[in-house]
Amino acid sequence: MSEYVLRTTNLTKTFKNGIALDKVNLSIKRGSIYGFIGQNGAGKSTLIRIAAGLAFPTEGSVELFGYSGPAETNEARKRIGSIIESPALFPQMTAEENVEANRLLRGIPGKDIVKRSLELVGLEGTGRKKAKNFSLGMKQRLGLAIALLGDPEFLILDEPTNGLDPMGVVEMRELLKRLNQERRITILISSHILSELHLLATHYGIIHRGVLLEELTAKELQEKCRQFIHIKVNDPAAAASVLQNRLDTTEFEIMPDGSIQLYDHLEHPGRVSTALAASGLEIEQFMPKGEDLETFFTKRIGGVQP
Template structure:
């Protein structure tokens, strides 16, 4: 089994005099959720269209599931589910009828998959309700259901949370995580809500003005955007002893000004503050700190600019 579902090598796309993609070499591992980060017009949608066969490269190569030949790529794309641009949903039809039309258009045998797909995205109870009466969140779920027809191994989703309210965003995130963890679907997803990608993705690619600036794993990103608790007390030396003795951690740093950066116990800050207070320390400052994905991204593209 090939380790990667998608690899590109020196992929370039020009539209007349505009360079939409510039020498992009990207790697998406099987089983990952790859968060594709970039501003509008950075090249995210262009790469997705090239990978899915909706457009053709000016130069460079695309490899899907280890295959790179023209005929092999056509076969490999049958293993993909795609939601790049809003699919043709028929507003006068129900969710089930919409999926049936897409099933017939794509030559997917049997109707068993429709019921399973509707259950998967939480639309099994919509009955005879027409798509025109769906909320935006339901329409996004129906678009995802269209992409999931045929049991794809690789999902390509361009801004699937666009326009959703906070509850809808959380529901979509949980659904995608379940598809990845329970079914094993690899996902390439772009979103302008970077905080959501930080909660969802296992790997990241940062693209700017058509150039892929960086690829990194979640662990690498977290090291670069490491979260910590900033602690200032009346005796840093005693506080350090408490952290080691009571909380059994050495994952902290005492800065020259006496401020402590604690890199563990982030999920239980009250336990930390309680241990310090019980030791008789006066806590002057106690707050979670760290660089968010948004600020890392801004700094990264700012450096390139």
């Protein structure tokens, strides 16, 4: 069994007006939630469409579940569920009728799977209500129920929270977490909303103008965006002693320039400054620093100069 559900090698897609993907080498591990981040037009949807078999690369290759041959990858796509762009629904049909129609179109055996899919997304009690009268959040969940037909091992979701109200965003996030943790479904989520993805993703890929800039884990991203109190005093060694002995912390670093980065007591900076001053230290600089995730992303794509 392959460690990866999706890998691309030098994946390139060109159109008449330019390059949508430029030698992209992407890897999605089994069991992960992969947040695919980029601005609109960065190449996210193009890669997703190629992975789902809805478009073809100009150059490069796609490997699914360890298979890379054309016939094998087509067969492997039966193990994928996807929502690309907006869910394709029959507005005059109920939730159950929509899922059943898609089951029949895809030739999936067993009518009981319809009820299971609706239960998974919390739409089992919608009765005779037609899809045209659903809220946007309900429509997204119905699309997800359809994507879950056939018990996929890999879900591909293109902007699944786009247009949802705050409660709908929370509901979708919790549902995807449950599918990943309880059913071990690997999930690829394309989004330009990093603040939402950081509550969900275990791995990230950042794409900009068709180029995959970086892949990193949630832990690596957290380290890059770590918050701290920047401290500059006349005696760094004495300040370190105060932090250890009076504030009971070793969560700090003395930097080459003699400044201190304190990763503890972030919610109570007054205690830190008071302890330092009470020890006779001259505080030259004292300020919170670090980046939020949006700032990190913006700098990474070159939108903000350091």
